Amino acid sequence: MGEMVTIPAAEYQALLGAATNLADLRAHDRAMAAIARGDEELVPAAFAKRLIAGESPVRVWRELRGLTQAALAATSGVNRVQIANIESGAKSGSVATLRKLADALGVGLDDLA
Structure with a gap:
């Protein structure tokens, strides 16, 4: 079994939130790159x-x-x-x-x- 670390629940929740934000930022960057390449377009x-x-x-x-x-x-x-x-x-x-x-x-x- 691997090493285990114990952290406060609030810190764990903050890490989960940061991971979600990072995933959102990466999705945004992929979408903007696709628009810049002309693979996607913005629809009003x-x-x-x-x-x-x-x-x-x-x-x-x-x-x-x-x-x-x-x-x-x-x-x-x-x-x-x-x-x-x-x-x-x-x-x-x-x-x-x-x-x-x-x-x-x-x-x-x-x-x-």
Whole structure:
């Protein structure tokens, strides 16, 4: 068995808190590095809230990018009516279609699915 050390409970709690803070700081640094590399982006709170509320991710990302449905259709090669159907929830879109939209919007497929 290894060596044992006895410390006051308050000191132990302080060490646990410091370890948690260090983990948070490291996570922050990784996130900021990913943003600096262009691997991640900051999403304004208003758009994030819309995604969390369950609004169509295609619509939210399209509007965040400042695109109309027609512009997204031209960029992605997906018919504008199909985009409208996906945004309204009338259709879900195939994986191939969502991939084209994701590529045109500069997001991952998982951001739209």
